[in-house]
Amino acid sequence: MRCSSWIRVAVASALLVFTASAASATLVVPEPSDGIEVLVSSSCRDRLDVSLRIDEKSSPGELVFTLSITGPGSTRGDLRGFFLNLADESLLDGLSISGPFVTGSQLAANAVIGISTGYTAKSHRHAGGSSNPFDLGIELGTPGISKDDLQTVTFTLSHATRALGLADVSGQTFGVHAMSVGKGRCRTGSCKLTGVIPVVPEPGTALLMGLGLAGLALPGRRRA
Secondary structure (H helix, E strand, C coil), X not given: CCCCEEEEEEECCEEEEECCCCCCEEEECCCCXXXXXXXXXXXXXXXXXXXXXXXXXXXXXXXXXXXXXEECXXXXXXXXXXXXXXXCHHHHCCXXXXXXXXXXXXXXXXXXXXXXXXXXXXXXXXXXXXXXXXXXXXXXXXXXXXXXXXXXXXXXXXXXXXXXXXXXXXXXXXXXXXXXXXXXXXXXXXXXXXXXXXXXXXXXXXXXXXXHCCCECCCCCCCC
């Protein structure tokens, strides 16, 4: 059964909260932060909450991604795959992915539907619950939870010839694949989640939006 999801998004100096089924949003302006945070919640057999944090400040010129299982309650999952589109597909040439739990990757513009190392394309087909292929896919950890059980994982995207920033992933679709989803000893589920990284506003723009837009309507479908 395909996961239905809602998404909560924290964007730079603005917090955007909305549901996927309703064309409405609430915007507030908290303290400035150093990146983007997206929370995706799914209703597979067991609901699973996953947060994605993208940081451009801790390692200038690189993008540091942190995925975390956040619940709800005692629900756990093993993070096994991450998929992403880039705003500029030419960046794939020269792009590097590094991290202690990165065990495989594929990079191909609009062509990644699975990860060949460790997982077959069939097992990750339509990765993240999306019907469209991605620009890159990353395998995380190893099969099963006896060797590793990744509740939180961090990896870095860097480029050989240019500095990367939040604008390179702004407005792009991402996917997460979690295995061994469940509670206690009953962790036999699997869940694929998708979300859209919000467009990053300039600090001044975010402030004006917070002050001037008490109600914000979002389109029900993202424009291509």
